[in-house]
Amino acid sequence: MTNPPGAMPPLPERNRLMTLTAPRTIWLNVFTGDPDGEFPADHEGITWCEDEAGDVDVPYVRADINAQLIARVAELQAGNRRMRAALLEARRAIGDHHAPNDCYATGPMTGNPIRDLVECPACSAIAMFDAAIAAKD
């Protein structure tokens, strides 16, 4: 079985004291002659340390410790895609709505007199939809 592109491969479970007490984060210390060049493919001049040693060093975090967070992020991203699809469908259901001619009030539904008697639910939903869709994920 192969992992999808960008997915983290399954990690072995290691509970030995050496592994459990290893640093949670490290810096990949890059000592090359050209700080504006690409990362050296041959890994020449690369080492690691718990501390940053230069301005081209690369921070790393332990994948095994953060596996649950990484999986949770993937779940949340999938949830966001489902919510976005639901929002698009709700916006499609509202259809064309031209204020003030198409506006309406719901009457007593929420107990909030402004929401129930003043705000047009379609205008509010469209404004919330526009803001949510415009936001960066």
Ligand SMILES: [Zn+2]
């Ligand atoms: Zn309206």
